[in-house]
Amino acid sequence: MRRLALALCCLFLLPACAAPVVSKQVLVPAPAAEVARLTRLKVTAFDNDDTGQVRAAVESALASVVVDGRPYFTVVGASAPTGGLGKPMQWIDSSRPKVQPIRYGAEGTVQGSVGQDGWRNEHYFERRKECVVEDDKGRCRLWGNSSITCTRRVAQFSFTPRVVAKDTGEVLLAQEFSESRQSSACPDNGSPASGNSLLAAARDKAIARFRDHVAPHVVTLDIPLLTEDDSGMNAQVKVLVAGGVDFAKAGQTDKACKVWRSAAAKHAAGFVLPYLSGVCAELEDNLDQAEGFYAQAEQRAQQPVPEIAAALARLKTTRADLDRLEQQRK
Numbered sequence: 001m002r003r004l005a006l007a008l009c010c011l012f013l014l015p016a017c018a019a020p021v022v023s024k025q026v027l028v029p030a031p032a033a034e035v036a037r038l039t040r041l042k043v044t045a046f047d048n049d050d051t052g053q054v055r056a057a058v059e060s061a062l063a064s065v066v067v068d069g070r071p072y073f074t075v076v077g078a079s080a081p082t083g084g085l086g087k088p089m090q091w092i093d094s095s096r097p098k099v100q101p102i103r104y105g106a107e108g109t110v111q112g113s114v115g116q117d118g119w120r121n122e123h124y125f126e127r128r129k130e131c132v133v134e135d136d137k138g139r140c141r142l143w144g145n146s147s148i149t150c151t152r153r154v155a156q157f158s159f160t161p162r163v164v165a166k167d168t169g170e171v172l173l174a175q176e177f178s179e180s181r182q183s184s185a186c187p188d189n190g191s192p193a194s195g196n197s198l199l200a201a202a203r204d205k206a207i208a209r210f211r212d213h214v215a216p217h218v219v220t221l222d223i224p225l226l227t228e229d230d231s232g233m234n235a236q237v238k239v240l241v242a243g244g245v246d247f248a249k250a251g252q253t254d255k256a257c258k259v260w261r262s263a264a265a266k267h268a269a270g271f272v273l274p275y276l277s278g279v280c281a282e283l284e285d286n287l288d289q290a291e292g293f294y295a296q297a298e299q300r301a302q303q304p305v306p307e308i309a310a311a312l313a314r315l316k317t318t319r320a321d322l323d324r325l326e327q328q329r330k
Helices: 053-063 195-214 235-249 253-266 272-283 287-300 306-328
Strands: 008-012 021-028 040-047 108-134 140-165 171-174 177-185 217-224
Touching: 021 272, 021 306, 040 053, 040 140, 053 108, 053 195, 108 195, 140 195, 177 195, 217 306, 235 253, 235 272, 253 272, 272 287, 272 306, 287 306
Parallel strands: 040 108
Antiparallel strands: 008 021, 021 217, 108 140, 140 171, 140 177
């Protein structure tokens, strides 16, 4: 089966006290596969959405999904411009045909109701230390404690979208998405964020979760880099491994992998170097080669290594996701 190029890779390292990590962005299939197979959706009015704000935001979110360089959904009769929830990654596979059959009308409708949609203030107390007795030179001779009243502002938003197939009337999805945001402050350190801004953030997050539930979306995988084992690497090999990490820190993926492969040619023992070669192959979407390197690393390890086990499990998940994605692509 033809494999699709899915990854845009970027590298970063956590602070020196933490293990270096490679970050890989991948496109994953929608959990709601039946909805993802629909091409044309119409968003109707939501109950308890008198202003139509939620409907417009849902339309915008669905219209913002771009896969293979074109909109994933056609939103029929959309009343809002796209892009309300940020700029999505445009995932492009140039080998796929761009010509699509012309379709008219909606294949499914998105309807539902809004639950919570507001914010409130809660009050709580914090203790403060203050001077109660000063000497004649202004120095504190006696300290005491006092309480001040602080404000916690909490915004909550929830909605339950239902996606209904037009031809059969079947409910393909009916699920609540709920989010909250909060901000706290005391009189001596400012004011909490505005209720409207907190509510907007909660609303955007809930709707974004719905969008990612019904359409393929990008997630970030963190892949740890192993740099040490007990295989007796000589000084030159250790320098090469460390140099690859330095290239990774600079975002130079190709150079990092070239250095690690050079190190592997000089040291045919241990699990670190085949593991790093597996990471490079995985970043290049060569899953068969990556699996071979990870399996070699597992075989060389004297005891179970969590990172190697996680890598093999990750490849299994990636293959399953690729098959599901192929079914959802339009």
